Amino acid sequence: MDYLKKAVSLIQDGDRYYGHGRFFADFIDDWAYRQTGLHEPSRPLREEVETIASNLSHTIRAAWEAAPGEDFLGHVIEESGGSGHLSFFRTPPSVSLLMAKMMGGSSRLEDFADICMGSGSLTLAYIHQTFLDGGASAVSRLNLMGEDLSGNKVKVAMLQILNLLDILGGDRPLYVHSMRLREMNSLSREVGTVQYDFSGPNNPRCKLSNEQHALISQAVSSGVSEEVISQRLRVPLNLVRRERKSA
The missing domain is CATH 1.10.10 (Arc Repressor Mutant, subunit A)
Known part of the structure; x- marks a missing residue:
């Protein structure tokens, strides 16, 4: 199945109710909140697009499962023009994979920083390569840090990272040692509102009543x-x- 073509088509369907580029941003806000319980969306998804949003999330998940470690949402953003007022250019998968292999690994806690991370291409490739090289124990030693000027891209990266860990883990939970993703201007170091700070289990702040x-x-x-x-x-x-x- 051509997951990219289907995802872009669904986004275009959603834009009919929102205007160009607005549906996908609200979709990401809603999904990120449901995934973590953090940063409640400023506006809920419209009832008219609930079916479209459900189909889109299933399509994205299927694409992630078909090619773990690839920046599928980055590709979607490029194809659908959903980068907003900021220019966005996804790092090609081959380049991300090469850089991940060059960075190597160790038997100790491993720090990995992705500045101006966009949709998380390099981090995704690094997690996947670490898993292929050393399995779950190697992934559990990773300390991940990422930042981007766009809060929406931070949410995209978070969604892709958490779902990659879920897919790689299969029936057993797979966690990194820590993960800190922040909305931040990398030049001025001005911090935005979107921040995810996870340690051990992916969402320690989320508890059920x-x-x-x-x-x-x-x-x-x-x-x-x-x-x-x-x-x-x-x-x-x-x-x-x-x-x-x-x-």
Whole structure:
């Protein structure tokens, strides 16, 4: 399947309700919030685009699973013109992979910084190469730091990194030692509002209430999909997955 073509087509469908470039930005804001529970969107997705957004998230996830470590959302942004007022040029996968291999690894904690990271191309390639070279134990030693002027790109990078860890881990959780992603002007060092600071388990700040535990358990036992549970209960998707696995 041509996932890129399908994703761009779905974004164009969403833009009919929003105007060019606006749907994808709101889609990322919504998905990032559901994934982490951090940085609530300034405006919820319109009811008219819920089906489009669901299909788009499934398409993106399938593309990630088909080619782990590749910057699929960066490619989508290039093709759909969704970079907003900032110019955006994705690092080619071959270059990202080459740089990841050149950086190597060690048996100790490994620091990796991606300045002006955009959609996270270099970080994704580095995580994937680390996993191929040393498995889960090598990934667990990574201290990742990334920053970008665009808060939306920081959210894109976060989504791609967390989902890559989920895909590589399979049935077992896969974590980095720490990950700090920030909206920041790399020249002036002015810090923006979007920040993700994870250590160990990907989302330590996100906890479910007893009521949410019960509702998710009921929904899972009834065969409701993880995405629908997340959307309806406004619960981060990764926590729904954890709850299902522990049931």
